[in-house]
Amino acid sequence: MDRIPVLRMGSLLLITIQVDMHDKLAMQLQDDVTQRISEWGSTGVLIDISSLEIVDSFIGRMLANIAAMSRVLGADTVVVGMQPAVAITLVELGMSLPGVRTALSVEAGMELLFEAAAPTQSGLADERPQV
Amino acid sequence: MNVLRSELLPLRNSNDVVLARQKVRQWSIELRFSLVDQTKLVTAASELARNALDHGKGGEMTIEQLSNGPKSGLRLTFADQGPGIPNIEQALTDGFTSGSGMGLGLGGSKRLVNEFSIESEVGKGTKVIVARWR
Numbered sequence: 306m307d308r309i310p311v312l313r314m315g316s317l318l319l320i321t322i323q324v325d326m327h328d329k330l331a332m333q334l335q336d337d338v339t340q341r342i343s344e345w346g347s348t349g350v351l352i353d354i355s356s357l358e359i360v361d362s363f364i365g366r367m368l369a370n371i372a373a374m375s376r377v378l379g380a381d382t383v384v385v386g387m388q389p390a391v392a393i394t395l396v397e398l399g400m401s402l403p404g405v406r407t408a409l410s411v412e413a414g415m416e417l418l419f420e421a422a423a424p425t426q427s428g429l430a431d432e433r434p435q436v
Numbered sequence: 437m438n439v440l441r442s443e444l445l446p447l448r449n450s451n452d453v454v455l456a457r458q459k460v461r462q463w464s465i466e467l468r469f470s471l472v473d474q475t476k477l478v479t480a481a482s483e484l485a486r487n488a489l490d491h492g493k494g495g496e497m498t499i500e501q502l503s504n505g506p507k508s509g510l511r512l513t514f515a516d517q518g519p520g521i522p523n524i525e526q527a528l529t530d531g532f533t534s535g536s537g538m539g540l541g542l543g544g545s546k547r548l549v550n551e552f553s554i555e556s557e558v559g560k561g562t563k564v565i566v567a568r569w570r
Contacts, residue, residue, distance in 0.1 A: 325454050325457065325458065326454075327450040327451050327453065327454045328450040328453070328486075329450060358461070358475065358478070359457065359475055359478050359479045359482060360479075361479050361482040361483055361486070362483060362541060362544065363482075363486060388475075389472075390471045390472045390474075390475040391475060393472055393475070393476075394472070394475045394476050394479045394548065395479075397476065397544075397547050397548055398479060398483075398544035398545075398547065398548060399530050399543065399544045399547070400544070
């Protein structure tokens with residue numbers, strides 16, 4: 306069975322979605338990401354969707370689910386690289402991806418994740434369970 | 437209004453939804469739709485094809501190239517022989533869902549196209565017709 310690769314880069318997981326996803330592939334990705342976070346103790350998930358030509362409600366829901374599941378496991382998620390036509394369509398469809406953090410580029414997304422992971426006095430770090 | 441060509445695609449599994457999307461994309465490009473218009477129509481097709489699969493237990497999509505004077509367009513018909521929709525008005529409301537989705541499929545698709553019509557008979561099936569003009 307084909308799979309979307311989940312790469313490990315230090316404390317981050319890197320996912321580039323490059324194929325026209327059918328539904329089972331999307332479900333598999335949710336499983337894989339949560340599995341990797343718990344296995345590798347990742348603190349951030351970066352999902353690059355710059356190759357995706359459409360995001361429908363199913364894929365939008367999958368992105369929101371991954372962000373929510375990762376959050377529960379102590380990792381932040383940033384979705385990067387959405388094409389402008391996809392953004393226009395998604396909002397018209399009625400889906401503005403609440404709860405999913407986004408950035409224009411991979412660099413900007415990584416910056417967000419490193420900021421979130423850095424130990425600060427802000428409330429963000431305190432929400433994580435201490436091991 | 438003339439139908440210049442048409443094609444029928446089955447919607448039996450989630451891979452058929454991918455193939456339906458690709459077909460709509462290909463024809464939208466051939467008709468020189470703008471990128472935003474292509475994206476809207478392909479997204480609507482994806483939502484409606486998945487509806488036919490998940491709620492209608494499979495069906496088929498007909499894609500037609502239309503011409504109306506100087507205008508050209510694409511019409512997509514999604515037909516299934518599923519349980520039908522008892523309350524169409526409710527089904528078109530954002531947030532209403534009978535399954536596990538977000539309930540954006542029908543109402544959302546309607547906003548992505550120029551023409552939208554739906555017929556449904558409980559116990560017989562549902563037919564959704566959409567069109568987008570260039």
